[in-house]
Amino acid sequence: MELLDVLNVLDTPILLVNRAGQLEWANQAAKVTVCSGVDLDTWNHEHNLPQGYSYIMHKGPFGPDRTLIECIRLPEGPDENTIWALKQENTELAELINSSLDEWYITDGEGITLQVNDKVEQLYGPLVGGLVGKSVFELEHQRIFYPSVTALVLRHRTQQTVLQNTVDGRRLISTGNAIFNPDGSIKRVISYAKDVTELELLTLPGRTGSDVPNPHRTLPAPFISGSPAMRRCMDLALRVARTEAAVMILGETGVGKNRVAKSIHDASQRSAGPFVEINCASIPEALLESELFGYERGSFTGARREGKPGKVELAQGGTLFLNEIGELPLHLQGKLLDLIQEHRIERIGSTRPAYLDARIITATNRSLREMVAAGTFRADLYYRLNVVTLHIPPLRERKEDIARLCEVYLEHFVQLHGKDTRAWSQAALASLTAYPWPGNIRELENMIEYLVITTDEPTIGPHHLPQDLMGTAHEALRGDAHDGPSSGFASDGTDLAQHAQDVQVVAPGRALPGQTLKAYIHGTERELYRQALADGASTREIAARLGVSQSTVVRKLRQFGLRQRR
Numbered sequence: 001m002e003l004l005d006v007l008n009v010l011d012t013p014i015l016l017v018n019r020a021g022q023l024e025w026a027n028q029a030a031k032v033t034v035c036s037g038v039d040l041d042t043w044n045h046e047h048n049l050p051q052g053y054s055y056i057m058h059k060g061p062f063g064p065d066r067t068l069i070e071c072i073r074l075p076e077g078p079d080e081n082t083i084w085a086l087k088q089e090n091t092e093l094a095e096l097i098n099s100s101l102d103e104w105y106i107t108d109g110e111g112i113t114l115q116v117n118d119k120v121e122q123l124y125g126p127l128v129g130g131l132v133g134k135s136v137f138e139l140e141h142q143r144i145f146y147p148s149v150t151a152l153v154l155r156h157r158t159q160q161t162v163l164q165n166t167v168d169g170r171r172l173i174s175t176g177n178a179i180f181n182p183d184g185s186i187k188r189v190i191s192y193a194k195d196v197t198e199l200e201l202l203t204l205p206g207r208t209g210s211d212v213p214n215p216h217r218t219l220p221a222p223f224i225s226g227s228p229a230m231r232r233c234m235d236l237a238l239r240v241a242r243t244e245a246a247v248m249i250l251g252e253t254g255v256g257k258n259r260v261a262k263s264i265h266d267a268s269q270r271s272a273g274p275f276v277e278i279n280c281a282s283i284p285e286a287l288l289e290s291e292l293f294g295y296e297r298g299s300f301t302g303a304r305r306e307g308k309p310g311k312v313e314l315a316q317g318g319t320l321f322l323n324e325i326g327e328l329p330l331h332l333q334g335k336l337l338d339l340i341q342e343h344r345i346e347r348i349g350s351t352r353p354a355y356l357d358a359r360i361i362t363a364t365n366r367s368l369r370e371m372v373a374a375g376t377f378r379a380d381l382y383y384r385l386n387v388v389t390l391h392i393p394p395l396r397e398r399k400e401d402i403a404r405l406c407e408v409y410l411e412h413f414v415q416l417h418g419k420d421t422r423a424w425s426q427a428a429l430a431s432l433t434a435y436p437w438p439g440n441i442r443e444l445e446n447m448i449e450y451l452v453i454t455t456d457e458p459t460i461g462p463h464h465l466p467q468d469l470m471g472t473a474h475e476a477l478r479g480d481a482h483d484g485p486s487s488g489f490a491s492d493g494t495d496l497a498q499h500a501q502d503v504q505v506v507a508p509g510r511a512l513p514g515q516t517l518k519a520y521i522h523g524t525e526r527e528l529y530r531q532a533l534a535d536g537a538s539t540r541e542i543a544a545r546l547g548v549s550q551s552t553v554v555r556k557l558r559q560f561g562l563r564q565r566r
């Protein structure tokens, strides 16, 4: 058998070309692949060797003037054209997202930011030193935006739409969607947000504007203050609102310090001016001075060329509400004192002070008196800020408000999430009323949103509630029942001992009759975190104890409305 006959039966395409590169012979495999569709008479290896192959040149077997070309198919993969087209598509997509007036946000399945459009980066990036790589749970915790729609999508694994507050006081309607991996885990969360601040202003009482179909999407739930303790607090708030006195609001986390500050502003002569809230804990310390007081052009590396006004300047003619004032570092306390005593603000790098006419309200859940004693808070500033003290009682000391709060928040979240749940069972309400709510109204609000999302029945019963809540509530109900019916839920005369029997509680580790797996797992998980906190563990210690990451602990505490003791 001749060599050419052997080559002819091989599957590898083989070509024989002369010195000029013209084709003299091709085996069968070459004719149907590398030479297919071309005129063999004019074929020239300079021009006609197709892409997608690598070529081995063999000199020798057919003399010095001929070359045998062995064609090896390259593994399949995108060719240059395809790669270019993909890059082009990517660029176009980025341009499209960037040209949108909406805010676009993309994270991975753990809530780590992968990509945002320019608008989002410009708005929030400088506050946290860039968004890519940051966890949305941490950003939500810092109130850069709250609540985080991405965090909600990750918690509930379904599309979510929420009304968000941002650190710069805007209101956004945000919708988030999950993309799933074949194994059911979440691969990406993509969310986009529309700024509705203007729209909301138009719909506030006293403003003109068209009707908004669903007011629950743009307005907070009504303010509840029916209990004697809260009525006393609001009486004082409204009396002090008519004066210009500095007010310090004290209260545990989530009791409503922000809402009360806003009520004082609304009832004051400055109500037509702006109400500007600054949460001193949510802005990283390195950025606090420039965020609060602003800077002049070119005053430090990285500063905007044209300079930037401080947030306090935005309160001109209105009210400046400094929340978590205990977090203000010592070196800025002097600047704040200047602002209060002289109404003077100095931007970083400025030689000319500006003057601010604003009423100042502060709030804290720390003991400033102890901080003064420890030397971490200036005594002179403390006395200037603390002309009138308003103490907002924790929710456990105004249980009379709980049933009404449950009612308004149920309605609020039912509207927000488009659900059909309509009512609370008496037994569920009794448990919610007996529970001590360490995270106060915010915890109650989070719990109700969770229940609305996870319940598909018209009435929320005790079996829908997390197990730890039921256990704690049951204990409290038993204690209350021994004390007599006057001390607890029963504003409508309901017998507490009867409620204690209605509330179905079983030993830890057993699900309640009719309780869903989801509700059971939620309750058990929450209880583990609650116990760890009660033991005084730090987030790092909890992470080690439960075998999860520290960022998971921070996210879970937020999700469950639990807060570390200071």
Ligand SMILES: Nc1ncnc2c1ncn2[C@@H]1O[C@H](COP(=O)(O)OP(=O)(O)OP(=O)(O)O)[C@@H](O)[C@H]1O
Residues within 6 Å of the ligand: 220, 221, 222, 223, 224, 225, 251, 252, 253, 254, 255, 256, 257, 258, 259, 260, 323, 365, 405, 441, 442, 445
């Ligand atoms: N009396 C109330 N009626 C209805 N909702 C309330 C009331 N008080 C507070 N809330 C709601 O509870 C949540 C927490 O309130 P707010 O932010 O005012 O608390 P806070 O004490 O300022 O919290 P933090 O200590 O974290 O700053 C908000 O969603 C608020 O709308």
